[in-house]
Amino acid sequence: MKNSKYVDLKEKKTHGDFDIFMDIYEGVSVSAKDNYLHWHDEMEIVYIHSGTGKIHVDLKEYYVKPNDLIFISPTSLHYMSSSSTEELKYEAIVFDLSMFLSSKLDSSSSIFIKSLINDKILYPIINSDNFKNY
Numbered sequence: 176m177k178n179s180k181y182v183d184l185k186e187k188k189t190h191g192d193f194d195i196f197m198d199i200y201e202g203v204s205v206s207a208k209d210n211y212l213h214w215h216d217e218m219e220i221v222y223i224h225s226g227t228g229k230i231h232v233d234l235k236e237y238y239v240k241p242n243d244l245i246f247i248s249p250t251s252l253h254y255m256s257s258s259s260t261e262e263l264k265y266e267a268i269v270f271d272l273s274m275f276l277s278s279k280l281d282s283s284s285s286i287f288i289k290s291l292i293n294d295k296i297l298y299p300i301i302n303s304d305n306f307k308n309y
Contacts, residue, residue, distance in 0.1 A: 181252060186213040196271035202255075204228060204263040210254040218291070219247040219269045221255070226263035230255045239263075248294050 196217070204210055204226075212231070221230070223243045230237050230245055232253045239245065239255075247253050249272065257263040272292045290296050 181214065184213050184252065186215040188215075196274050198269050200267045200269070202265050202267060204255055204257045204265070205260065210256060212252060212254045214250050214252050215269070216249050217269045217271050218249055219245075219253070219267055221245040221247065221265050221267045224264040224266060226257055226261050227259070228255060228257040228263040249292065250294065 202210075221244070223239045223241050223245075225241050227238070227240045230239050230253065232245070232247055233251045237245070238258070255263065255265070272288060275288045287296075
């Protein structure tokens, strides 16, 4: 964890199993109570299916709507909530980036994947409005 004062917020759930270090979750949020502030060692990618809301990542707030993608770095504090009484439906993929490391030393493993694992690359929030011209 980047900041030791948040060590108690580490999620206790195990994502994946011995064969594959990944889980896919479908979720619904109606209020901030439905999600909780937490972090984990794995990468998370969230896709918004329907509804609008907010996602908080490392103490920054982002507004989300259908077709948005949110990339959450390992060890980033985060939670989501709906912006109204409307349900915010989403799907999340949580996975260990180390499963992409090659057993052989190659440039993609040593540069790109390790940079992701060590949080040297910033992840974007991809807003569906960015794709209207394509």
